[in-house]
Every structure is written in C-alpha cells, then in structure tokens.
Amino acid sequence: MAIDTTSHVEASCTTQLLGAAGPVVARLGDDLRGTDVTVVVSDSAGRVVARRAPKPNEFDSDALRVGSVLPAYLDELPHVSIATAPITDARTSQQCGAVTLLCPAASGNSLLLPLATRAADEVELRLLEGRVDQRRRRARLGWASLTDAERSVAVLISEGRTNREAAANLFVSPHTIDAHLRHIFRKLDINSRVELASVVATRTAERATR
Numbered sequence: 001m002a003i004d005t006t007s008h009v010e011a012s013c014t015t016q017l018l019g020a021a022g023p024v025v026a027r028l029g030d031d032l033r034g035t036d037v038t039v040v041v042s043d044s045a046g047r048v049v050a051r052r053a054p055k056p057n058e059f060d061s062d063a064l065r066v067g068s069v070l071p072a073y074l075d076e077l078p079h080v081s082i083a084t085a086p087i088t089d090a091r092t093s094q095q096c097g098a099v100t101l102l103c104p105a106a107s108g109n110s111l112l113l114p115l116a117t118r119a120a121d122e123v124e125l126r127l128l129e130g131r132v133d134q135r136r137r138r139a140r141l142g143w144a145s146l147t148d149a150e151r152s153v154a155v156l157i158s159e160g161r162t163n164r165e166a167a168a169n170l171f172v173s174p175h176t177i178d179a180h181l182r183h184i185f186r187k188l189d190i191n192s193r194v195e196l197a198s199v200v201a202t203r204t205a206e207r208a209t210r
Contacts, residue, residue, distance in 0.1 A: 014043045017087070017097050018050060020126035024099075025050045028119050036107040038064070040100040041087075041123070046070045049097070070100065081108025085120035090128050099123065143203055145187045153180040157193055158200035 021041040028039050029052040041050040046069045064070070074082055080102060087097040099119045101112045146154065149170075156166040163177040170177075185191060188199055 013089070013096055014047070014049060016127060016130060017041070017043055017123070020130055021050045021087075021097070021099075021123050024119050024122045024126065025052050027122075028052070028115070029054070031115075035103070037101050037103040037112070039119075040064060040070065040102065041097060042070050042100065043097045044095060064102075074100075074102070079105050081105050081112060083112035083116045085113065085116040087120045087123050087127075090124060096127075097123070141187050141189065143188065143199070146184060150180050150184050150187075153177055154184050154196060154200055157181065158197040160197075 025039055025041060032039065032054060035054055037054065039050075039052040040048055042048050048064060048066050048068050048070060051064060051066055074080065081104070082100065082102050084098050084100045086095045087099065088094065089096040099116045101116045103112070143151075152170060153166055156169055157163075161169065163174045163181070167174045167177045184196065188196070190196055190199065
C-alpha cells in the first residue's frame with residue numbers, strides 16, 4: 001500500500017496541507033485496507049497533494065495522480081461512488097482543500113461521507129496544531145533567543161574578527177567561540193558569517209530607529 005505525495009508544491013499553504021494530510025491519509029489507508037476505496041487529498045485549486053489506493057484499479061489514471069487537478073466530471077460518472085468533505089483553514093474560514101473518497105459504485109455505501117468528513121476534521125486540526133508549533137518554535141529562535149555571550153560573539157564576528165581574535169577579546173578559547181557560532185547559526189537559521197553580519201546590521205539599524 002503506497003501513499004503518493006507531491007514532490008514540488010507551489011504555495012506554502014499547500015506545503016502545510018501536505019504535511020497535515022499525510023498522516024491522516026496513512027491512518028485512513030489502514031482503516032480501508034482490503035477495500036476498493038481510493039483516498040485523495042486536494043488543495044484549494046483541486047490539485048492532488050496526496051493519494052492512497054489500496055490496489056491497482058480504475059482510479060489509477062493520470063487524472064488522479066499527485067500533481068494533477070481533479071477532473072470536474074468525477075461527480076457525473078454513473079459507475080463511481082464519491083464522497084467529498086472540505087478542509088477549512090481555521091484562520092480565514094476559507095476552504096483550503098478537500099478529502100475525496102472514490103470507489104466503484106458497487107462498493108459504495110453511506111459510510112463514505114462520514115469517513116471523508118472525519119478525515120477532513122483531522123487534517124484541519126493538524127493544520128491548526130502545526131501553526132501553533134511553528135509559532136512556538138519561532139518564539140524559541142531569533143535574536144531574542146541568543147544568550148549574552150552569544151550576542152557578544154555575533155557582534156565581534158560580524159565586525160570581521162576571526163574566531164581566535166574573538167576568543168582573545170572575550171578571554172575564552174577558540175573552541176568556545178566555535179560552539180557559540182554553531183548555536184548562533186542554528187538559532188538565527190543562517191549558514192555563514194556574511195548572513196550573520198547582515199542580521200547584526202539589521203538589528204543595529206532597528207535599535208537606532210527606536
């Protein structure tokens with residue numbers, strides 16, 4: 001049983017949707033193991049971002065592959081049972097995607113819509129929890145998360161000092177400076193001294209305008 005996911009997504013909301021929907025599709029796939037039901041999660045543009053099929057079937061067409069846009073004619077096919085539940089963005093109350101369950105009409109039943117609705121509710125909750133976690137992570141990072149020692153190192157390195165020169169200035173070992181820099185780079189989400197200099201310059205300019 002394979003779960004397909006997009007390898008390239010264009011918008012951040014689609015990326016978030018994909019991250020939230022993946023575990024839900026996996027769980028629903030386990031629940032529907034051995035059935036003919038195909039699970040599809042699409043974004044607000046109708047583009048498939050995740051898909052699960054229990055086995056090769058008539059829904060393995062290019063129209064339902066990840067990255068494709070769900071065709072409008074699906075609802076009109078007489079031999080297909082389909083249930084769709086919208087995924088709503090809690091921040092905007094706008095629909096940001098949908099969970100769609102498809103199967104041959106002979107295998108369809110009244111449980112498809114409740115299953116799709118429950119899955120959509122789970123995705124909505126995961127989207128909300130994911131954004132809360134992101135805010136918490138951002139609160140733990142950034143310039144405000146640096147210790148006094150790390151800020152001193154950041155300023156010295158941004159001035160073009162070498163690790164050895166910064167160590168001498170602060171009366172610590174170069175190894176301590178190395179450790180501080182690793183922490184600084186991680187907290188500021190940067191990878192070079194040039195980026196660090198830019199961060200410090202921006203911070204200095206902001207303080208000067210207050």
